[in-house]
Amino acid sequence: MSPVSIPVIMDCDPGHDDAIALVLAHARPEIEIRGVCTTAGNQTIEKTTLNARKIMSFLGNDVPVARGCAKPLFRELITAASVHGESGLDGPALPEPQWPESNLSAYELMVKVLEKSDRPVTMVPTGALTNLALLLLTRPDLKAKIGRISLMGGAAVGGNWTPAAEFNILVDPEAAQIVFSSGLPITMSGLDVTHKAIVTAEDIESFRSIGKRTAVMVAELLDFFKKFHEEYFAGFGGSPLHDPCAVAWLAAPEIFISRKARVDVECAGTYTTGSTVVSFARGVSHGGAEGRIPPDEANVDVLFDVDREAFVALLRNALEVLD
Numbered sequence: 001m002s003p004v005s006i007p008v009i010m011d012c013d014p015g016h017d018d019a020i021a022l023v024l025a026h027a028r029p030e031i032e033i034r035g036v037c038t039t040a041g042n043q044t045i046e047k048t049t050l051n052a053r054k055i056m057s058f059l060g061n062d063v064p065v066a067r068g069c070a071k072p073l074f075r076e077l078i079t080a081a082s083v084h085g086e087s088g089l090d091g092p093a094l095p096e097p098q099w100p101e102s103n104l105s106a107y108e109l110m111v112k113v114l115e116k117s118d119r120p121v122t123m124v125p126t127g128a129l130t131n132l133a134l135l136l137l138t139r140p141d142l143k144a145k146i147g148r149i150s151l152m153g154g155a156a157v158g159g160n161w162t163p164a165a166e167f168n169i170l171v172d173p174e175a176a177q178i179v180f181s182s183g184l185p186i187t188m189s190g191l192d193v194t195h196k197a198i199v200t201a202e203d204i205e206s207f208r209s210i211g212k213r214t215a216v217m218v219a220e221l222l223d224f225f226k227k228f229h230e231e232y233f234a235g236f237g238g239s240p241l242h243d244p245c246a247v248a249w250l251a252a253p254e255i256f257i258s259r260k261a262r263v264d265v266e267c268a269g270t271y272t273t274g275s276t277v278v279s280f281a282r283g284v285s286h287g288g289a290e291g292r293i294p295p296d297e298a299n300v301d302v303l304f305d306v307d308r309e310a311f312v313a314l315l316r317n318a319l320e321v322l323d
Ligand code: RIB
Pocket: 013, 015, 016, 017, 018, 041, 042, 126, 127, 128, 152, 160, 166, 167, 168, 242, 243
């Protein structure tokens, strides 16, 4: 790894877009995956953990994969088989993992990696925030070893699982509030940006035409992933690649546009539970009223736009370098 590599812990619920986020993180020279943790969400913890192990094994990366929370802090689990299928990663026939699941829990792996790291670690949650919330509650001393959280979740406007809530936040709103209110610097890849990170049918064919095994596998993941979006998001012209945004920002922040804000999570709304309430920093407005909070309370960089061509090129370049 290059001396300036960014050590990261992935915390995911594979899930097609999580899987592609793992591929991108693995491929990038400036990113060093120190651990992969799993959470329930797109599917049960059993399935997301097996899927994460299959992807890391497919990549030939023997970094530990550790099982996380099987359910949210206070609520019953919701899953997304309609999007990701019964396995959570329907589509390509992936070989069984070469390596066993870590004997550590996700919490234990996070603690071990953070305690051992010689420099701040970036947490990259792309599922529910239960594991990270538990870490922050149990070991607040380790906040000093977390340089940044680059997460996929939430939205300044709208939702995708309800009109007001994005799936990852809705799965565990209380955990999300714990993370957003931690005071740690956060980059939030919410639906505002991920709905612009669109991969088209032509992009999928350009990935497949690379002809290498990982490129073909990713194209097959996208072949399945696009079915849901063709049916329910026809106007998008393709599939929103949510989770890879959280990794792409680490590799190429210049292709994104962000605004500083404080983010709170609605945990008690009849219709709005899981909604991320984005309060812009004073002096930074969203096309109208001035923000209301002092800049030093604005710990979240909310991503609002991305250069789609550059984003797709980042993915394509990753698939060209992998076998
Ligand atoms: O709302 C999209 C998010 O929910 C993505 O992380 C997807 O993988 C699911 O977890």
